[in-house]
Amino acid sequence: MNRKVADRLLETLRPARHLLTRSLAEIPIGGPEYCQIDRVVREIDGLAEILIGDGPHFYQKEHSAPDNNAA
DSSP states (O other): OOHHHHHHHHHHHHHHHHHHHHHHTTSOTTSHHHHHHHHHHHHHHHHHHHHHSOGGGGSOOOOOOOOTTOO
């Protein structure tokens, strides 16, 4: 699969992964729903690793404060 197609696929999965990870906070840890959702999230991350070599592709990066002194 070429990089352009891989990037499009991963960007399409981004909203689903986000919703899945948000759902984990609202259900009992260790329950069947939790385990299955966690597995799907890990599979999406594994796919990112295979396709583009970046398993943590979806992890939120730290944002630095804007430099108000920039010219």
